[in-house]
Amino acid sequence: MAALSSTPAPEPLAPPPAQTDPAVDIQDLFGRYRRADRDSIEGVSLAVRKGALLGLLGPNGAGKTTLLNMLCALMRPRAGTIAVHGLRFAQAPDAYKDLIGLAPQSLALYPRLTARENLETFGRLSGLSGVRLRERVAFGLEFAGLQDLSHRRVETYSGGQQRRLNLATTLLPDPPVLVLDEPTVGIDPQSRHAIHENLRALNRAGKTIIYTSHYLDEVEQLCDEIAVLDGGRLIAQGAIGALLARFTGKRIELRFDPRSVEAAADILRTMAGVEDVTIASPQLALVTDDPYRRLPAILKRLAHARIRPLSVAVGARDLEQAFLALTGTQLRDEP
Amino acid sequence: MRRAAQLRGALVKETLGLLRDKEALLMLIVMPAVFVLIMSLALQDTFRQNIPRPMHLVFLAGQGAGPGRLLAALRREHSLAVSAQVSGDDRAERARARTLVREGHAALAVVLGRARHKAVPPTAVLYVNPALPAQMRALGISLVRRAFARVAADRLASIVRRVAPHGRGAGPEPLARPARLVVAKGGLDGAPVPTSAQQNAPAWALLAMFFLTVPLSVAVIKERQQGIITRLRALPVPSWVLLAGKILPYFLINTLQLLMVLGEGMYVLPLLGGDALTVGHAPFALALVAAAANLAAIGYGLLLATFVQSQEQATSFGAVSVLIMAAIGGILVPKMVMPAAMQELSVISPMSWGLDGFQAIFVRGDGLAGVLPDTLRLLGFGAVCLIVAAVRFHRELRPQ
Numbered sequence: 001m002a003a004l005s006s007t008p009a010p011e012p013l014a015p016p017p018a019q020t021d022p023a024v025d026i027q028d029l030f031g032r033y034r035r036a037d038r039d040s041i042e043g044v045s046l047a048v049r050k051g052a053l054l055g056l057l058g059p060n061g062a063g064k065t066t067l068l069n070m071l072c073a074l075m076r077p078r079a080g081t082i083a084v085h086g087l088r089f090a091q092a093p094d095a096y097k098d099l100i101g102l103a104p105q106s107l108a109l110y111p112r113l114t115a116r117e118n119l120e121t122f123g124r125l126s127g128l129s130g131v132r133l134r135e136r137v138a139f140g141l142e143f144a145g146l147q148d149l150s151h152r153r154v155e156t157y158s159g160g161q162q163r164r165l166n167l168a169t170t171l172l173p174d175p176p177v178l179v180l181d182e183p184t185v186g187i188d189p190q191s192r193h194a195i196h197e198n199l200r201a202l203n204r205a206g207k208t209i210i211y212t213s214h215y216l217d218e219v220e221q222l223c224d225e226i227a228v229l230d231g232g233r234l235i236a237q238g239a240i241g242a243l244l245a246r247f248t249g250k251r252i253e254l255r256f257d258p259r260s261v262e263a264a265a266d267i268l269r270t271m272a273g274v275e276d277v278t279i280a281s282p283q284l285a286l287v288t289d290d291p292y293r294r295l296p297a298i299l300k301r302l303a304h305a306r307i308r309p310l311s312v313a314v315g316a317r318d319l320e321q322a323f324l325a326l327t328g329t330q331l332r333d334e335p
Numbered sequence: 336m337r338r339a340a341q342l343r344g345a346l347v348k349e350t351l352g353l354l355r356d357k358e359a360l361l362m363l364i365v366m367p368a369v370f371v372l373i374m375s376l377a378l379q380d381t382f383r384q385n386i387p388r389p390m391h392l393v394f395l396a397g398q399g400a401g402p403g404r405l406l407a408a409l410r411r412e413h414s415l416a417v418s419a420q421v422s423g424d425d426r427a428e429r430a431r432a433r434t435l436v437r438e439g440h441a442a443l444a445v446v447l448g449r450a451r452h453k454a455v456p457p458t459a460v461l462y463v464n465p466a467l468p469a470q471m472r473a474l475g476i477s478l479v480r481r482a483f484a485r486v487a488a489d490r491l492a493s494i495v496r497r498v499a500p501h502g503r504g505a506g507p508e509p510l511a512r513p514a515r516l517v518v519a520k521g522g523l524d525g526a527p528v529p530t531s532a533q534q535n536a537p538a539w540a541l542l543a544m545f546f547l548t549v550p551l552s553v554a555v556i557k558e559r560q561q562g563i564i565t566r567l568r569a570l571p572v573p574s575w576v577l578l579a580g581k582i583l584p585y586f587l588i589n590t591l592q593l594l595m596v597l598g599e600g601m602y603v604l605p606l607l608g609g610d611a612l613t614v615g616h617a618p619f620a621l622a623l624v625a626a627a628a629n630l631a632a633i634g635y636g637l638l639l640a641t642f643v644q645s646q647e648q649a650t651s652f653g654a655v656s657v658l659i660m661a662a663i664g665g666i667l668v669p670k671m672v673m674p675a676a677m678q679e680l681s682v683i684s685p686m687s688w689g690l691d692g693f694q695a696i697f698v699r700g701d702g703l704a705g706v707l708p709d710t711l712r713l714l715g716f717g718a719v720c721l722i723v724a725a726v727r728f729h730r731e732l733r734p735q
């Protein structure tokens with residue numbers, strides 16, 4: 001990762017132009033826990049447009065959960081305002097809560113109840129009854145993929161099954177804004193994929209989704225916008241493409257048969273426009289003045305020497321690198 | 336409409352949670368059922384006879400009363416531990432005797448007055464500790480009577496010997512007329528004592544009711560520890576709905592438990608050789624006391640639940656506080672075997688109010704009027720607990 005030192009110094013992205021009718025409108029928000037000596041959220045302003053699928057990123061302790069807690073009216077802001085669909089909590093508490101569905105970071109299920117009973121309980125507590133309740137419970141079971149296990153107690157479920165149910169429970173009252181705090185922790189890739197498909201479908205159907213995660217690749221695949229929190233402040237917000245482009249840098253990464261790496265490096269070092277070549281066999285990274293202009297020539301020269309790269313990547317490999325550049329911290333402890 | 340759905344949701348989840356909590360059911364249903372049988376049978380004889388040890392009798396004789404034979408006769412009674420004191424005049428001795436028994440220093444006190452005239456026998460007054468159970472009181476009085484009768488019989492024998500035709504003329508002087516025994520007022524009237532079942536059935540039923548504190552507060556803590564409380568707080572559901580959802584299932588299970596225990600006392604106990612439980616003739620009064628005790632227990636449980644921070648605290652503090660209340664309140668140890676000072680202390684325990692209420696109906700045959708004071712106390716206690724718990728619960732749920 002030596003090449004990362006050459007990425008530009010992090011600077012916040014310009015926020016997108018203010019939207020006239022955002023789903024969530026947060027202005028100058030400050031939040032502090034009782035008996036804490038500093039704010040956990042320090043002056044965050046964030047507008048989330050209706051129908052957005054926003055990834056909320058940040059290292060541990062950045063303040064993601066705190067921000068969501070204030071959004072869901074679990075915590076009183078010390079200063080600033082929050083409006084959801086133009087409505088503030090103080091104006092109409094129940095109506096405000098009806099707008100938001102929260103999937104808490106820690107599992108929020110009754111372990112002694114079955115999946116169906118959990119869904120029914122939270123459905124009723126949300127005010128559902130009768131046919132509507134039955135429909136939504138059936139939807140929830142299907143969403144969680146637990147139709148066959150619906151009669152078993154949740155305490156007998158695997159961690160991933162519980163997570164899925166946790167998420168499905170949130171969807172029950174069908175609120176327009178979904179707030180999902182790390183909903184896929186401990187879920188295997190297939191299930192995660194299925195959940196993503198479902199979330200995308202919900203998003204297409206018009207739901208605004210705020211999704212926090214430590215899995216950058218996940219956010220990258222799922223979301224179209226991100227907001228990055230660090231130390232209680234919003235340090236970046238925008239379309240993923242724009243963020244990536246900004247941190248794309250001038251990098252090309254090539255992977256070879258290990259026997260060819262040295263030879264390839266020797267060739268590339270002699271080429272015009274190539275500023276730096278580092279080897280991490282079987283990978284090879286080079287920094288050029290303009291990766292897309294130089295790439296054809298590079299491939300041509302290698303082909304001439306009968307060296308064929310196994311893979312080629314241009315730009316910052318992923319959001320992880322961009323994030324690292326932005327915050328100077330790793331999102332997750334382990335990659 | 337919406338609140339009805341929410342209330343239903345809160346009720347169903349608490350009910351299912353409770354029904355699937357095996358430990359809770361063990362404690363709330365099985366424990367009292369088993370204890371009532373065991374303890375009623377085990378303590379049966381104690382409640383029938385009530386002679387745990389010799390009763391302490393203080394014998395006070397005014398100066399010149401000549402107590403010799405009477406004292407000797409009393410001392411021959413093995414169930415009496417007699418100590419004799421001689422001093423003062425009659426009236427002072429009587430006052431002392433009253434104090435001695437009232438304060439529990441002696442079970443019985445006999446004051447032998449001075450004989451005023453040769454032809455008039457002296458009077459002996461027997462004072463009985465009013466706190467003694469009726470059987471013990473009766474036994475004590477009969478023992479003293481027996482001693483007096485023995486003295487009278489001795490005198491009769493001496494007269495017979497003197498006038499007997501085959502006697503050798505004038506024998507020794509006949510004995511002096513023995514004292515006439517008077518039992519002081521208050522010696523016999525007093526509350527009848529409960530039978531073993533009348534003590535044990537309501538006592539263990541009450542203990543189990545209050546023991547719901549443990550599962551109830553553990554359930555609340557678990558909701559708090561898992562993310563459930565976060566979800567509940569994010570839902571548009573008022574705190575009173577959630578609280579009501581917690582009250583009703585426990586109320587029902589406590590009622591069920593009490594009915595089971597009473598039924599067991601009435602119908603099962605006699606099958607096992609015990610005395611059947613009799614429950615008086617005031618079903619409304621009984622229902623009232625039961626409901627009041629139930630609410631007091633639930634109120635206490637909810638109050639505790641809003642204070643404890645962990646499951647360990649909930650179990651240890653809940654269990655210990657309930658056991659202390661039970662010990663003080665005459666649940667673990669019947670009040671009638673407690674010394675007077677402890678009996679007075681027992682009024683601070685809500686379980687004692689409940690027990691008194693039940694026993695007023697079972698033992699004294701009281702109706703609504705008789706149980707009203709205890710019922711009001713229980714309801715007052717329950718209401719205060721519930722209000723404080725509701726306020727604290729509401730604060731916990733609203734935005735912090």
Ligand SMILES: Nc1ncnc2c1ncn2[C@@H]1O[C@H](COP(=O)(O)OP(=O)(O)OP(=O)(O)O)[C@@H](O)[C@H]1O
Nearest residue numbers: 033034036040058059060061062063064065066067
């Ligand atoms: N109950 C609390 N009392 C006091 N401080 C808290 C409390 N909860 C969180 N904090 C602090 O607030 C800051 C933000 O925490 P928060 O939980 O919002 O982080 P996060 O971004 O959600 O982290 P993670 O990715 O680990 O979930 C942290 O410094 C944390 O120590």
Ligand SMILES: [Mg+2]
Nearest residue numbers: 064065066105
């Ligand atoms: Mg968090």
